[in-house]
Amino acid sequence: MTGELSPIDKAKYVAAKRAADYVEDGMRVGLGTGSTAAWLVRCLGEQVRDGGLRFKGVPTSTRTADLARDVGIEVISLDEAKWLDITIDGADEFDGDLNLIKGGGGALLQEKIVATASDQMVVIADIGKEVEHLGAFPLPIEVIPFGWQTTQALVEETLISMDVLGRQSSLRMNGEQAFMTDEGNYILDLHLQRIGNPRQLALVINQMPGVVENGLFIDICDAVVIGYGDGRVEIRDINEGTVEQDRLDFLETDNLFTDLAE
Numbered sequence: 001m002t003g004e005l006s007p008i009d010k011a012k013y014v015a016a017k018r019a020a021d022y023v024e025d026g027m028r029v030g031l032g033t034g035s036t037a038a039w040l041v042r043c044l045g046e047q048v049r050d051g052g053l054r055f056k057g058v059p060t061s062t063r064t065a066d067l068a069r070d071v072g073i074e075v076i077s078l079d080e081a082k083w084l085d086i087t088i089d090g091a092d093e094f095d096g097d098l099n100l101i102k103g104g105g106g107a108l109l110q111e112k113i114v115a116t117a118s119d120q121m122v123v124i125a126d127i128g129k130e131v132e133h134l135g136a137f138p139l140p141i142e143v144i145p146f147g148w149q150t151t152q153a154l155v156e157e158t159l160i161s162m163d164v165l166g167r168q169s170s171l172r173m174n175g176e177q178a179f180m181t182d183e184g185n186y187i188l189d190l191h192l193q194r195i196g197n198p199r200q201l202a203l204v205i206n207q208m209p210g211v212v213e214n215g216l217f218i219d220i221c222d223a224v225v226i227g228y229g230d231g232r233v234e235i236r237d238i239n240e241g242t243v244e245q246d247r248l249d250f251l252e253t254d255n256l257f258t259d260l261a262e
């Protein structure tokens, strides 16, 4: 990476840097996927290499697994770990109840399994991810390839009859090919605009044949570490509201940050 990092990357970085403090020696830690989670993995890798931190990481995608190994984190499977102390992951949107839309990077299935198998889930996000109502970000749902167009039609008909779907859904593409998840499935992105009842929607979608999982994370997240482009971080806890507001002064002097910005 060269040149000055953008305010959004700084925001992601400070959120990840602060959240890395949650990880203690001996923990089993779920490692999220995406650009914000990648900052976390790099920060933790630096602490492993330079600070002697010892923990086991359970990645939520092959991308995260590769990065974690590259930076020196010991990687184990979820079945080896069985249960996790904490999962730290990014999000595409979070609302006032700390409900989330995830899956912009296509990793929602492993992410939901891992987060649900954790004592706590902490989300790391730049302030731009905060919304009053979920839904402006297209809601990803993972579907099996067999009969995916039939599944898509069923999803659309059901959601239109519920007055939920604003526009059509779209098959996520990777160039000319359908995007394929780590489990060999497809992603449909639902253009909803505003989700009135995320809990109900998540249940309805998951009942449809062919749907594997949806990107709504309801009652899973315990706290959000929010980063700002000027180095401020804020921690919102599901029970206690805002519990910390701080400015991380390391931004221009931190090794990892300056290495990557140069």
Ligand SMILES: O=C[C@H](O)[C@H](O)[C@H](O)COP(=O)(O)O
Residues within 6 Å of the ligand: 032, 033, 034, 035, 036, 037, 089, 090, 091, 092, 101, 102, 103, 104, 105, 106, 107, 108, 111
């Ligand atoms: O599938 C991807 C994940 O849910 C990501 O955590 C989410 O899309 C946020 O990614 P980013 O940190 O790159 O905005």
